[in-house]
Amino acid sequence: MAGASRQAKRLLLGAHVREIVRHGKQLALVGADGSVLVVQLGMTGSFGVVPASAPCEPHTHIIWTLDRLRELRFVDPRRFGGVTWLKDRHALMARWSHLGPDALALPSGWSAPIAASRRAIKAALLDQRAVAGVGNIYADEALSMVGLAPERPCSRLTARQFEALGQAIGAVMRSALASGGSTIRTYRRMGGGAGTFQASLRVYGRAGQPCVTCARPLESALVAGRTTVWCRSCQS
DNA sequence: ACAGCTCCCTGCATGC
DNA sequence: TGCATGCAGGGAGCTG
Numbered sequence: 337m338a339g340a341s342r343q344a345k346r347l348l349l350g351a352h353v354r355e356i357v358r359h360g361k362q363l364a365l366v367g368a369d370g371s372v373l374v375v376q377l378g379m380t381g382s383f384g385v386v387p388a389s390a391p392c393e394p395h396t397h398i399i400w401t402l403d404r405l406r407e408l409r410f411v412d413p414r415r416f417g418g419v420t421w422l423k424d425r426h427a428l429m430a431r432w433s434h435l436g437p438d439a440l441a442l443p444s445g446w447s448a449p450i451a452a453s454r455r456a457i458k459a460a461l462l463d464q465r466a467v468a469g470v471g472n473i474y475a476d477e478a479l480s481m482v483g484l485a486p487e488r489p490c491s492r493l494t495a496r497q498f499e500a501l502g503q504a505i506g507a508v509m510r511s512a513l514a515s516g517g518s519t520i521r522t523y524r525r526m527g528g529g530a531g532t533f534q535a536s537l538r539v540y541g542r543a544g545q546p547c548v549t550c551a552r553p554l555e556s557a558l559v560a561g562r563t564t565v566w567c568r569s570c571q572s
Numbered sequence: 573a574c575a576g577c578t579c580c581c582t583g584c585a586t587g588c
Numbered sequence: 589t590g591c592a593t594g595c596a597g598g599g600a601g602c603t604g
Contacts, residue, residue: 361598376598376599378597378598378599379596379597379598380581380582380583380597395582413581413582413583414580414581414582414583414596414597415580415581415582416580416581416597416598416599417598453574453575454574454575455574455575455576459575459576462598464598464599471597471598472596472597472598473597560575560576561576561577561578561597562596562597562598563595563596563597
């Protein structure tokens with residue numbers, strides 16, 4: 337990304353951010369000249385406006401000078417995030433065209449592209465082409481809320497179950513957002529504080545602990561390459 | 573075409 | 589105490 341950022345550095349000189357848009361986990365800063373900075377925070381990426389005199393914390397990858405006194409800094413210890421510059425909004429639309437509907441407000445019928453698939457429902461939820469914005473924690477939580485086993489093939493869900501799952505995804509994401517997210521290890525909300533949603537988690541991170549509904553110990557296994565926790569008794 | 577696996581990267585927890 | 593090892597996850601890219 338070095339070449340791209342060098343180009344962005346020059347093109348962003350004197351630029352003003354006109355608008356900030358989001359779809360799923362993707363963020364875009366639209367400049368007054370129409371160019372776009374696409375930001376992917378990954379797991380550990382964050383932005384912060386800090387005094388220009390502040391020492392650089394470790395893993396600061398990009399610094400934008402806002403004025404004489406302030407800087408916007410992009411910090412990402414695990415480097416799963418990234419920043420890309422695009423020429424205009426058309427390029428942004430092309431880049432985002434493969435993303436599914438946003439998880440915060442799924443339209444009815446959102447499940448049509450995956451309804452006949454034989455893959456596990458958990459794998460489909462993590463696929464940003466199907467639903468944009470669901471990560472590992474919230475996939476497990478939503479499946480727990482509606483009593484669906486993560487390994488269940490999509491094709492074995494009824495339309496009513498898909499509808500309930502869509503509602504649950506929106507509910508759990510909005511609730512987590514209101515709590516500032518889930519700080520399990522390293523995640524930090526804007527400003528550096530910790531989120532509090534981890535205290536409300538029904539299954540994620542609670543393998544072996546009692547199910548909040550039936551008190552039986554929660555199962556843990558790898559599904560779609562990600563740690564997955566669920567109750568074998570309540571979810572089928 | 574589709575689905576599953578591997579890798580990237582770093583910090584933290586665990587075990588010896 | 590200090591070192592080695594394993595695990596965590598989003599998404600690109602590869603494989604079957």
